[in-house]
Amino acid sequence: MAKRMLINAFSMNCVSHIQQGQWVRDDTRQLEYNRLERWVELAQILEKGCFDALFLSDVMGLYDTYHAGPETSIEEGMQVPANDPALLVSATAHVTEHLGLAFTFAPQMST
Numbered sequence: 796m797a798k799r800m801l802i803n804a805f806s807m808n809c810v811s812h813i814q815q816g817q818w819v820r821d822d823t824r825q826l827e828y829n830r831l832e833r834w835v836e837l838a839q840i841l842e843k844g845c846f847d848a849l850f851l852s853d854v855m856g857l858y859d860t861y862h863a864g865p866e867t868s869i870e871e872g873m874q875v876p877a878n879d880p881a882l883l884v885s886a887t888a889h890v891t892e893h894l895g896l897a898f899t900f901a902p903q904m905s906t
Contacts, residue, residue, distance in 0.1 A: 803848040803895075804841050808834075809877035829878060831886055838887035841894055848895030849887065851880035 810828055827833040841849055854877050868875055880898040888896055 801847045802845070803850055804837075804846055805850045805852065806837070807852045807854065807877060808880045808883060809854070809875065831883075834883045835886055835890050838891050838894055838896075842891045846894060848897055851883060851896075851898040853877070853880050853899045 808828055810825055824833055838849060865875075879900075881900060884896050884898060887894070
């Protein structure tokens, strides 16, 4: 029996995840991370392209490896600001029929 290849998309509900600096391009949609229409359209495109799933990652905290502080991450929009990916699941599920949806969840720590 032939094995089936699964194709998944990976994203985060933030300005930039891996493509730091791409948000300055004129043709980007990364600055629309807080608009539901962008995520609904992405889910529809993935389903039309026969993707198996969309995985939305969560993040807790900021990168602080450059000069031991978060300033560069904030200035360059590296996973900040970020929204809860769980909020996108019901909206994208509503407009798709076969696309799997998964997300990670970083609970907020209270002090």
